[in-house]
Amino acid sequence: MKIDQRRILAALLIAGGIAGCSSLPGSAQLDAITAQTVKASFRDEGIAKVDRLVQDDSNRECSEAQAEGRAISAERAKAIEAANMKTVQWPSDGKYLGDWKAGEQIAQNGRGLTWTDDAKTPNGGNCYNCHQITKEEISFGTIGPSLYQYGKLRGVTNPAAPESRAIVEYTWGKIWNAKAYNACSNMPRAGYAHILDEAQVRHIVALLLDPQSPVNR
Numbered sequence: 001m002k003i004d005q006r007r008i009l010a011a012l013l014i015a016g017g018i019a020g021c022s023s024l025p026g027s028a029q030l031d032a033i034t035a036q037t038v039k040a041s042f043r044d045e046g047i048a049k050v051d052r053l054v055q056d057d058s059n060r061e062c063s064e065a066q067a068e069g070r071a072i073s074a075e076r077a078k079a080i081e082a083a084n085m086k087t088v089q090w091p092s093d094g095k096y097l098g099d100w101k102a103g104e105q106i107a108q109n110g111r112g113l114t115w116t117d118d119a120k121t122p123n124g125g126n127c128y129n130c131h132q133i134t135k136e137e138i139s140f141g142t143i144g145p146s147l148y149q150y151g152k153l154r155g156v157t158n159p160a161a162p163e164s165r166a167i168v169e170y171t172w173g174k175i176w177n178a179k180a181y182n183a184c185s186n187m188p189r190a191g192y193a194h195i196l197d198e199a200q201v202r203h204i205v206a207l208l209l210d211p212q213s214p215v216n217r
Helices: 005-015 027-040 057-067 074-085 100-108 162-176 198-209
Strands: none
Touching: 057 074, 100 198, 162 198
């Protein structure tokens, strides 16, 4: 959900009579008040820490642009994508595909990262929250595009073949850090944000690209 915090806060100030006969705070003041209010509304609890509220440059620029109803410039988009591409960690053993069955379980699992979760318990990918993936699963979100027949539509009959290298690498990189390919992508940066580990990313890549996966049948 995209929220214009400045407009909401301004409306609250007016509704509460705080504005009175004086003028509303300026943009910088509203930003400061919003930041203080948000910070005061959260606390460290379990594995959930307030440092999650701190945005990096990529998120901050995109959030500000969306709140103001504008797009970031093409030049800034390229810079953000280049910076995020540098954070992509490619498979340490050179193997991009794991077990698609494990990948399906990860895609179905939406647990993890809440204050009640154990830090030792692997997170889920929650992929179906935004994407259709297999035709067997009838409950899925539509925020992201359908991934059904992802590999088949891209002509990947053998992920190990040289001609498949580009799409295999793209799929890995997109899951690891989506902003490396789309500066203001809404997709979670699964690897970069430590939502999924290397092995889990490998399994998700297999789910999407393995010809034996139900995604491609």
